Structure formats: C-alpha cells, structure tokens
Amino acid sequence: MNTPYDLIVVGGGVLGTFHAFHALKKGLKVAIIEKDKMPKSATIQNFGQVVPSGMDSKWQAYGRESLQIYKEIQEQFDLSIRQNGTVYLASNQEEVQLLEELAQINKSNEYQSHLLTKDQCLNKYPGLRSDYVVAGLFFPQEVTVEPRTMIYRLQQYMQQHLGLQLITNTPILSCQNTDTGVVLESASREVFVAKKVIICNGNEFKTLYPELFFNSDLEVSKLQMMQTKPQNPNYKLQGSILTGLSIRRYEAFYECPSFKEIKAKEDATSSEKKWGVHILFKQALDGSVILGDSHQYASAKNSDDLGGNLDMDIDNFMIQEAKKIIDLPDYTIQSRWFGTYSQCKNKDVFEHNVGQNIHIITGIGGKGMTGSAGFSKQNITKIFNL
Known part of the structure; x- marks a missing residue:
C-alpha cells in the first residue's frame, strides 16, 4: 500500500491535470493516475484553441483565467503556447x-x-x-496550443517544479470510501490511498460507476x-x-x-x-x-x-x-x-459526489482546453474548503 496522498486524480487529460496543478500549488501531495501510457482522448484530439471569446459570460471568466495561467507557465516552460489571436x-x-x-x-x-x-x-x-x-x-489576447504536445509538457513541468507523481499504464477498477479517505485498486491489484479522489476521465468513468454513467444526462x-x-x-x-x-x-x-x-x-x-x-x-x-x-x-x-x-x-x-x-x-x-x-x-459540467471524498467531475464538453485551468482553480478551492 502506497504512502497516502492528499489528492489522487484519476484521468490525465486537461481537466484532471489542471485540478492536480492547482492542488499542487496549494501545497498538497498529489498523484495523477492515467490508464494509458499517455492521455490520448479529447485532450489531444482537438484544435488546440484557447478561445474565451466563444464562451458565455460565466465560462468566459474561466477562460480568461485559463489564458493567464497558460501564459504564466509558458514564461517558465515551453507548453507550445502562441499568442496570435x-x-x-x-x-x-x-x-x-x-x-x-x-x-x-x-x-x-x-x-x-x-x-x-x-x-x-x-x-x-x-x-x-x-x-x-x-x-x-x-x-x-487569445492563444493556440499544440494539443498533442501541450499536455505532456504541462505534466513534465508539474513533475519537475511542483512535485507531481504521474502514474501511467494503470487502469483503476475500484474506488471506495473509507473512514479516513479513499482506497483505489488498479487492474494489477496495486492499492493507492488518498484523502480525496477526483475522477476526470471523461466517459471512461463508466468503468467505475456504470449505473451512474448510464443513468446520467x-x-x-x-x-x-x-x-x-x-x-x-x-x-x-x-x-x-x-x-x-x-x-x-x-x-x-x-x-x-x-x-x-x-x-x-x-x-x-x-x-x-x-x-x-x-x-x-x-x-x-x-x-x-x-x-x-x-x-x-x-x-x-x-x-x-x-x-x-x-x-x-x-x-x-x-x-x-x-x-x-x-x-x-x-x-x-x-x-x-x-x-x-x-x-x-442540462448542465455546464457533470459533477457528482460519491460520499464525502470521491468527486466525479467530467462532461466539460468542448470547453476543456479553454476553461479547464480556470474552472479547476475554483473547484480545488471548493473541494478542499481552502
């Protein structure tokens, strides 16, 4: 059984990665567990446009916060960000x-x-x-990124500068609340322990909670x-x-x-x-x-x-x-x-809590590349009551 984390994020796409990013910035011990060698779904299969201009007023605010976050990281570490409007x-x-x-x-x-x-x-x-x-x-003010490059460079930056533990090729098949937090078990029967878990793995969360997934909107x-x-x-x-x-x-x-x-x-x-x-x-x-x-x-x-x-x-x-x-x-x-x-x-994002410490956050739709960084910052503050 591994040393407990403050937070484990299941899913290494852009939404999960930015939840991990903001938790690390708050001084928490964080791991991302990704089922594949690297993220390969919506996060890399998109245009790589960060366009708050296309969002309604609520999500434009998240998008503008995201722009600032992208640019601040780009000043320290090349994420492939280009401010060309x-x-x-x-x-x-x-x-x-x-x-x-x-x-x-x-x-x-x-x-x-x-x-x-x-x-x-x-x-x-x-x-x-x-x-x-x-x-x-x-x-x-808006930027473009290379989606097949950005997420890997972001995770590399987080490993080198923020202490992220990135665990790949590890499908999680069980996620259970306990009296002190959450216990996760992988397909190879490896056990992970955390105070809180955030599940950001798109429609793959049906593996963990099929009934919830199939009955959702x-x-x-x-x-x-x-x-x-x-x-x-x-x-x-x-x-x-x-x-x-x-x-x-x-x-x-x-x-x-x-x-x-x-x-x-x-x-x-x-x-x-x-x-x-x-x-x-x-x-x-x-x-x-x-x-x-x-x-x-x-x-x-x-x-x-x-x-x-x-x-x-x-x-x-x-x-x-x-x-x-x-x-x-x-x-x-x-x-x-x-x-x-x-x-x-019927909602901006799918959010569902399983007990007090398992938080499913997915269904961000086409807003992921633009809105995830800003939305996750607010969400980490809410989840950890910081």
Missing part, C-alpha cells in the same frame, strides 16, 4: 450584426476585441476569399477533423480562424440580442445542421493546416452507436465548405481523425 469571420450582414453585438458585450465585460473591415481581414489572412468575408472580430459528441500537408514555407495563417458557422454555433453569441431571431431563419435540413459542422482553421507548427469540424451526438448509454469510423461524406463536405472561405496553397489531406468528448445535456 482569434478571429471570427462574418460572411453576411446577419453575422456582421452578431459580431457587432458581441463586440459591445465584450466591451462591457472589459475583454479586448477589435472589429475588422473586409479589407483588414483580407490583408491579415492570406488566401481568404473576397467573395466570402464581409467583416471580422479579432481577439488579440451525459451525451457523447464525435468530432471529425483533418490536417493538410505542410503548406509552402512562405504561407502563414496566424491564430485561430473561426467562420460564419461558428458565429451561429458558439455559446458567446447566444447572449447577442439578435441571435434567436437569426438562428430561427436557418435551414434545419442543411448538411451543416445534420452533421453539426462549423468550419475552423489553425496552422500547426509544421506549417500544415488543421480544419474541421463536425459534431454527432449520442446519449451516454448509446455512445457506441457513434461508431469508430470516419464518415467521408462529412469530411468531403467540410473540405468543400473550407474552400469557399480560404484558398490554401495545398488542400492535400495528410491525416484524418475523430475525437470524442462527453458533455451534459
């Missing part, structure tokens, strides 16, 4: 109206943004099509994404590029006065509705461009219905729509993948 590109006057309304909301929230004219957008983003863009809204979303071959060395596409379909989808715009009226006019039978598509672009460090994405949903108990295959009709549709927005020098696709994440149908 986020732009939303409007393709018609309805979307321009939403951008103007969001700019006013952000002015009230004291969150910096700048409206861009059509010419400013065309000058700033090479290849952007003149027959698509009408105007833009730019958020200069969680749903699983499957997202398809693609990556082009590296563009020519002279082609630079800065920051996160979000487009008209993103404006019509992201939660920040729900707070705009005109949103409901504009949303009601949309064609409910369109392909973008059917597949939950909104077009995004981000250039990776190697010069390739990541584009996507789509959203297909199933309830927790029916999540296997989403299947494990890529739907090429969806990919082809996304490429077709992307070409209407930006003329990349090379649209040759070198890799395709899908990611999955869980989210709550």
Whole structure:
C-alpha cells in the first residue's frame, strides 16, 4: 500500500491535470493516475484553441483565467503556447450584426476585441476569399496550443517544479470510501490511498460507476477533423480562424440580442445542421493546416452507436465548405481523425459526489482546453474548503 496522498486524480487529460496543478500549488501531495501510457482522448484530439471569446459570460471568466495561467507557465516552460489571436469571420450582414453585438458585450465585460473591415481581414489572412468575408472580430489576447504536445509538457513541468507523481499504464477498477479517505485498486491489484479522489476521465468513468454513467444526462459528441500537408514555407495563417458557422454555433453569441431571431431563419435540413459542422482553421507548427469540424451526438448509454469510423461524406463536405472561405496553397489531406468528448445535456459540467471524498467531475464538453485551468482553480478551492 502506497504512502497516502492528499489528492489522487484519476484521468490525465486537461481537466484532471489542471485540478492536480492547482492542488499542487496549494501545497498538497498529489498523484495523477492515467490508464494509458499517455492521455490520448479529447485532450489531444482537438484544435488546440484557447478561445474565451466563444464562451458565455460565466465560462468566459474561466477562460480568461485559463489564458493567464497558460501564459504564466509558458514564461517558465515551453507548453507550445502562441499568442496570435482569434478571429471570427462574418460572411453576411446577419453575422456582421452578431459580431457587432458581441463586440459591445465584450466591451462591457472589459475583454479586448477589435472589429475588422473586409479589407483588414483580407490583408491579415492570406488566401481568404473576397467573395466570402464581409467583416471580422479579432481577439488579440487569445492563444493556440499544440494539443498533442501541450499536455505532456504541462505534466513534465508539474513533475519537475511542483512535485507531481504521474502514474501511467494503470487502469483503476475500484474506488471506495473509507473512514479516513479513499482506497483505489488498479487492474494489477496495486492499492493507492488518498484523502480525496477526483475522477476526470471523461466517459471512461463508466468503468467505475456504470449505473451512474448510464443513468446520467451525459451525451457523447464525435468530432471529425483533418490536417493538410505542410503548406509552402512562405504561407502563414496566424491564430485561430473561426467562420460564419461558428458565429451561429458558439455559446458567446447566444447572449447577442439578435441571435434567436437569426438562428430561427436557418435551414434545419442543411448538411451543416445534420452533421453539426462549423468550419475552423489553425496552422500547426509544421506549417500544415488543421480544419474541421463536425459534431454527432449520442446519449451516454448509446455512445457506441457513434461508431469508430470516419464518415467521408462529412469530411468531403467540410473540405468543400473550407474552400469557399480560404484558398490554401495545398488542400492535400495528410491525416484524418475523430475525437470524442462527453458533455451534459442540462448542465455546464457533470459533477457528482460519491460520499464525502470521491468527486466525479467530467462532461466539460468542448470547453476543456479553454476553461479547464480556470474552472479547476475554483473547484480545488471548493473541494478542499481552502
């Protein structure tokens, strides 16, 4: 039986890792237990955009706190953070109206943004099509990360500088409250002891608490994404590029006065509705461009219905729509993948306590990369009554 920890986090993704980060910053003894050699689910299968601009007011506050945390760590240890901003590109006057309304909301929230004219957008983003863009809204403080790099570097930083114990290749099959805390047992019968446990392993928590999982209001979303071959060395596409379909989808715009009226006019039978598509672009460090994405949903108990295959009709549709927005020098696709994440149908995050010392925190949905650092900071304070 190992030496007791103040906190064990089950799940080494971004949400679990930042809970561990803030507990360590409070001086607690912390371990992360990850079932695989390294995290390989939603945390690395995403665009790597930290975009508080896309969140509603509550989560924008968490996102802005996250931005500060990312930047503070980046000053000490390279997490692959690049502060190159986020732009939303409007393709018609309805979307321009939403951008103007969001700019006013952000002015009230004291969150910096700048409206861009059509010419400013065309000058700033090479290849952007003149027959698509009408105007833009730019958020200069926002950052991009390389998701397949960031989480490993963050955990490395935490091991070297904060004393994190990272335990990998260790599936946890039992998690039980005791009189003094929690006892966990792995598949290889190794025993771990902690005062508190936080379970942040997405829909994998069904292994520990299947009945709770299958009766929850969680749903699983499957997202398809693609990556082009590296563009020519002279082609630079800065920051996160979000487009008209993103404006019509992201939660920040729900707070705009005109949103409901504009949303009601949309064609409910369109392909973008059917597949939950909104077009995004981000250039990776190697010069390739990541584009996507789509959203297909199933309830927790029916999540296997989403299947494990890529739907090429969806990919082809996304490429077709992307070409209407930006003329990349090379649209040759070198890799395709899908990611999955869980989210709550009726709440921001799934939170459930098993007794006093086991805290299940999952279902953060698409807010993980942007909101986890800020949300976890507040949550650790609450859980440990600090």
